[in-house]
Amino acid sequence: MIKRExxxxxxxxxxxxxxxxxxxxxxxxxxxxxxxxxKKVYTPFPPAQLPRKIDLEIESGEYFLKANEKETKKxxxxxxxxxxxxxSKKVERAKAFVPPKEE
Numbered sequence: 001m002i003k004r005e006x007x008x009x010x011x012x013x014x015x016x017x018x019x020x021x022x023x024x025x026x027x028x029x030x031x032x033x034x035x036x037x038x039k040k041v042y043t044p045f046p047p048a049q050l051p052r053k054i055d056l057e058i059e060s061g062e063y064f065l066k067a068n069e070k071e072t073k074k075x076x077x078x079x080x081x082x083x084x085x086x087x088s089k090k091v092e093r094a095k096a097f098v099p100p101k102e103e
Contacts, residue, residue: 002017002020002021003017003021006020
């Protein structure tokens with residue numbers, strides 16, 4: 001369409017039309033990143049089966065505990081974690097009050 005309009009105009013008939021025509025950028029495929037696919041090593045045997053939750057509880061002895069004993073044990077573990085976290089937070093807060101070393 002642009003070329004037809006330029007051909008009609010006698011002043012522009014013998015000039016170069018490059019300045020009127022759109023210029024498109026060429027996209028190169030070399031810019032695209034190619035991900036290398038690593039081939040996994042074939043093993044004929046499947047991995048060992050992981051133990052079930054019940055099996056782990058039987059090994060540790062938790063399976064045979066009563067419901068209230070399980071709850072008390074969980075509470076104790078939670079309290080221990082809270083105390084450790086509390087101590088670490090206390091140390092972090094105390095760092096702000098330590099005076100800098102003087103020369």
